[in-house]
Amino acid sequence: MPELRFDFTTADWVVFAPLRKLRPHTHRRGPSNGGPDPLGGHPCPFCPGNESLTPHVIDQETEGGRWTIRVVPNKFPALQIEEPHERFADGPVFQRMGGCGAHEVVIETPEHTAWLANQPVEHIQRLIAVLHRRYVDLLRDRRFRAVIVFKNHGERAGTSLRHPHWQIIATPVIPRLLQWKHLQAQEHFNRTGVCLYDQILNEELRAQTRVIASNDEFVAFLPYAGHLPFECWIVPRRPQAGFGLLQPSQQLPLARLVKWVLARLHVGLDDPDFNLTIDTVAREDEEEPYFRWHIRILPRLTTTAGFELGSGVSINTVLPEEGAEFLRAGSADAP
Amino acid sequence: MPELRFDFTTADWVVFAPLRKLRPHTHRRGPSNGGPDPLGGHPCPFCPGNESLTPHVIDQETEGGRWTIRVVPNKFPALQIEEPHERFADGPVFQRMGGCGAHEVVIETPEHTAWLANQPVEHIQRLIAVLHRRYVDLLRDRRFRAVIVFKNHGERAGTSLRHPHWQIIATPVIPRLLQWKHLQAQEHFNRTGVCLYDQILNEELRAQTRVIASNDEFVAFLPYAGHLPFECWIVPRRPQAGFGLLQPSQQLPLARLVKWVLARLHVGLDDPDFNLTIDTVAREDEEEPYFRWHIRILPRLTTTAGFELGSGVSINTVLPEEGAEFLRAGSADAP
Numbered sequence: 273m274p275e276l277r278f279d280f281t282t283a284d285w286v287v288f289a290p291l292r293k294l295r296p297h298t299h300r301r302g303p304s305n306g307g308p309d310p311l312g313g314h315p316c317p318f319c320p321g322n323e324s325l326t327p328h329v330i331d332q333e334t335e336g337g338r339w340t341i342r343v344v345p346n347k348f349p350a351l352q353i354e355e356p357h358e359r360f361a362d363g364p365v366f367q368r369m370g371g372c373g374a375h376e377v378v379i380e381t382p383e384h385t386a387w388l389a390n391q392p393v394e395h396i397q398r399l400i401a402v403l404h405r406r407y408v409d410l411l412r413d414r415r416f417r418a419v420i421v422f423k424n425h426g427e428r429a430g431t432s433l434r435h436p437h438w439q440i441i442a443t444p445v446i447p448r449l450l451q452w453k454h455l456q457a458q459e460h461f462n463r464t465g466v467c468l469y470d471q472i473l474n475e476e477l478r479a480q481t482r483v484i485a486s487n488d489e490f491v492a493f494l495p496y497a498g499h500l501p502f503e504c505w506i507v508p509r510r511p512q513a514g515f516g517l518l519q520p521s522q523q524l525p526l527a528r529l530v531k532w533v534l535a536r537l538h539v540g541l542d543d544p545d546f547n548l549t550i551d552t553v554a555r556e557d558e559e560e561p562y563f564r565w566h567i568r569i570l571p572r573l574t575t576t577a578g579f580e581l582g583s584g585v586s587i588n589t590v591l592p593e594e595g596a597e598f599l600r601a602g603s604a605d606a607p
Numbered sequence: 608m609p610e611l612r613f614d615f616t617t618a619d620w621v622v623f624a625p626l627r628k629l630r631p632h633t634h635r636r637g638p639s640n641g642g643p644d645p646l647g648g649h650p651c652p653f654c655p656g657n658e659s660l661t662p663h664v665i666d667q668e669t670e671g672g673r674w675t676i677r678v679v680p681n682k683f684p685a686l687q688i689e690e691p692h693e694r695f696a697d698g699p700v701f702q703r704m705g706g707c708g709a710h711e712v713v714i715e716t717p718e719h720t721a722w723l724a725n726q727p728v729e730h731i732q733r734l735i736a737v738l739h740r741r742y743v744d745l746l747r748d749r750r751f752r753a754v755i756v757f758k759n760h761g762e763r764a765g766t767s768l769r770h771p772h773w774q775i776i777a778t779p780v781i782p783r784l785l786q787w788k789h790l791q792a793q794e795h796f797n798r799t800g801v802c803l804y805d806q807i808l809n810e811e812l813r814a815q816t817r818v819i820a821s822n823d824e825f826v827a828f829l830p831y832a833g834h835l836p837f838e839c840w841i842v843p844r845r846p847q848a849g850f851g852l853l854q855p856s857q858q859l860p861l862a863r864l865v866k867w868v869l870a871r872l873h874v875g876l877d878d879p880d881f882n883l884t885i886d887t888v889a890r891e892d893e894e895e896p897y898f899r900w901h902i903r904i905l906p907r908l909t910t911t912a913g914f915e916l917g918s919g920v921s922i923n924t925v926l927p928e929e930g931a932e933f934l935r936a937g938s939a940d941a942p
Contacts, residue, residue: 277832280803282784285834286921293836293924294911350914350922363810363904365803366831408791422913429913441914447619450921456618461894468615468700475698481693495620496613496701549917577687577765579776581905582884585623586684 274371276445284448287371291351316346316532318435320382324449330376331578333398340395341402342379349375350441357415362543372403373402374410378402380423382438387543388425388436389534390535392585396527401520403550406440408516411555416442418450419555421515426545430571436494446554454553454563469564472496473507481593484600485532485607489525492533493607494599495591501590502599504533506567514558515550515565532607536599537571545572609686609706611780619783622706624685631780652682653770655717665711666741668733675730676737677714684710685776692750692779704824707779709745713737715758715771720877723771724869725758731862734773736770736855738885741775743851746890751777753785753889761880763907781889789888789898796897805897807831808842816928819935820867820942824860827868827942829927829934836909836925837876837934839868841902849893851886851899865902872906880907 274289305450317325320338331343350483351373382397388396401422410419423438426429433525450541460468465561476482483493492506502557506529508522518526537544609624628860636920652660655673666678686708694704712837715734723731738756758773760765795803811817818828819839828839841864843857853861872879887900917920 279830279834280795280807281791283787284832284834284919284921286834286923288923288926290750290924290926290929292922314795315772332694362831363814365806367811394678420914420917422917428910439914441918443918447918447920452919453616454616456616460615463942465628471700472615475700478697479656492830496697497614497619499614499619499621506876547913547916549913551917568917578882578884579755579774581720581882582755582757582886582903583753583776583778583782584787585620585622585778585782587624587627589623589624589625589627592625 274349274355274373276369278367278369280365280367282448285369285443285445286585288347289351289371292348292350298597315503316384316433316435318342318377318379318433318437321386325382326377331402331409332584333402343406344379346375346377346439349373351375351443365523369444374413374416374440374442376406376410376440376581378406378438378440386436386535388423389531389532389538391529393524393531393575395556396531397523400518400523400526400530403438403440404515404518404523404584407550407552410440411516411558413442415444416555417446418443419552420447421550423548423576425547426543426572428545429547429570431545440603450479450551450554453551454557457562467562467564469507470511471564473509473564482596484536484596485529487529487607489522490529492529494596496592498592499586499588500570500572501588502537502544502571502576502595503588503592504537504599506533506569507524507564511561512565513560513563514555515552515554516558517565528607532605533569533599536603537569539554540599541571541573546570547572609684609690609708611704611706615700615701615702617783620704620778620780622685624683624706627683627685643837648686651719651768651770653677653712654719654774661712664738666744668737673717675717676734676735677713678741679712681710681712681774684708684709686778690708698887701799702781707750707774709748709751709777711741711745711775713741713773713775714772719770721771722869722873723758724866724873726866728859728862728866730859731866734855735858735861735865738773738775739850739853739858742885742887745775746851746893747779748777750779751890752781753778754887755782756885760882761878763880764905765881766880774842784884785889788886789892794898802846802897802899804842804901805846808844809900817931819871819931822860822864822942823890824857825864827864829931831927833927834921834923835905835907835928836923837872837879837906837935838923838927839872839902839904841868842899843901846896847900848888848895848898849890850887851893852900863942867940868904868934871902871938875934876908880885881905882907 276285326344332339333341355372356370357372359551419442457468485492611620620802661679667674668676690707691705692707792803820827882905
């Protein structure tokens with residue numbers, strides 16, 4: 273049964289989910305971690321025909337009677353909707369609460385070995401619509417304070433199953449890092465009257481050296497102080513604080529830019545492992561002026577080591593100006 | 608030339624060190640990353656006889672005319688003492704400063720394939736003395752605001768060279784994560800009059816369920832809300848805020864406990880990759896009552912994925928009570 277414990281030294285909540293060590297990709301090292309198919313001979317639970325291996329369907333897209341995108345509860349959840357929401361004290365500096373939340377899997381495609389960058393742009397558009405629908409639906413549950421949408425691609429990005437999928441986790445607390453980012457943006461807005469992310473976007477568009485692609489609705493760039501080599505952001509041109517504000521007319525332009533950026537990373541860096549996250553506000557702030565939701569694509573080319581874990585400071589070996597030049601080079605088509 | 612850039616969205620300084628991608632262990636994937644010896648046929652720069660492959664000696668321990676521990680500047684530094692210390696503005700939300708700092712390597716032993724857990728306790732004691740000497744010496748430079756002492760063991764922990772070594776990085780800013788941890792402890796002290804780390808230590812000693820070993824000077828335990836499976840802390844019983852306050856009489860008891868804990872991890876988890884960091888205060892707070900320096904040992908059994916990167920929340924699959932029971936089991940000798 274998952275639970276959250278509060279770390280007094282960092283003010284972080286930590287999720288304890290002993291069930292997750294039962295996943296096919298276990299935490300102990302061994303041959304099953306190294307191979308391309310950690311399940312060995314077991315059938316893939318995300319492939320068509322194996323639908324009985326996953327819990328019930330939450331949402332899906334279909335075409336010609338077959339599903340093309342499928343949302344199911346995670347079988348090894350970090351948080352569970354049935355868990356209690358109450359706080360418990362195990363001592364004056366030992367606080368915990370029940371692991372109440374949601375953990376869903378969005379199966380991206382029926383194809384086991386597909387890459388998102390190779391999908392038709394219309395399929396990516398439908399995927400964005402599904403992610404948005406689930407995000408908005410989960411925000412309706414008043415027990416949840418934040419909804420995190422993300423994708424892990426490749427073993428170095430923490431994928432346990434090869435079949436392309438996304439995950440959505442709703443948490444009963446606002447994670448401290450999100451609170452902190454929101455606070456930075458709020459204080460910037462208080463001091464300047466300008467949304468920090470507006471200003472960053474405008475300055476990046478003015479400088480152009482880190483912008484890699486754009487269209488009428490979105491801009492993709494490698495941020496000035498990105499923490500990882502080739503870290504890439506996709507930011508809407510519209511002033512939308514929360515991802516929930518995404519309009520249907522923005523979905524196709526977003527799909528085109530996501531496809532373009534992932535294809536450039538795929539070609540330029542030889543299919544790098546990466547994480548993708550959608551950064552947004554807590555529910556009650558969806559329409560506040562201080563923030564702008566955005567996508568972060570985080571290639572996992574380097575390993576976090578003792579300095580990063582000890583100090584929290586990232587060491588980035590690639591200047592974003594150079595990374596952007598590398599990714600732009602040789603690209604003819606525009607997104 | 609390294610530089611620091613300020614991330615306005617998180618208030619973090621990020622180190623940009625393009626030189627470090629020239630290390631033998633590069634950021635691009637390929638055969639050289641996978642093998643046990645990423646240098647291939649090249650001689651190890653940390654082995655006896657190859658001293659000319661490293662820059663000048665900063666400090667060393669010798670026995671019978673040969674070095675047993677050796678401190679040299681990092682050949683691929685994240686920060687450099689020759690760099691400027693000034694701030695530059697590239698725009699209203701683009702701030703940077705020169706990469707002034709220090710980056711040293713402490714070669715742990717002349718033996719290329721040694722494990723710290725197998726070293727004689729007297730050698731570990733001398734190693735602790737060297738680390739302490741370098742820490743105190745670097746703190747004397749008024750340009751440096753924090754000194755981070757750490758060790759990376761194994762590829763999943765970010766090691767680029769197999770030969771056992773530690774690293775010390777002095778930064779011209781107090782890293783935001785450290786500031787944040789210090790603030791949490793300061794506020795706890797303000798509210799309760801008690802050092803947070805004293806209280807945690809006392810509560811762990813009272814509960815006993817997460818304590819794995821102790822002696823007259825130090826206690827080792829798996830913290831109540833540890834972020835990683837088998838994360839282990841070693842905390843001094845004396846109220847010392849800064850690592851600089853470590854007394855010679857504490858070095859042998861610390862060496863015994865470090866050896867014991869690393870040996871239990873080595874045996875129990877089959878030589879796991881791990882990071883080790885020494886958490887301490889900024890220079891001016893070495894004697895403040897709100898903090899207590901401690902060692903964190905962070906086994907790298909799991910991979911940080913999109914949820915952790917998106918939310919900052921860790922998912923730990925092993926309860927510390929269970930991890931502690933596992934590590935204690937079958938151990939006869941006491942540290």
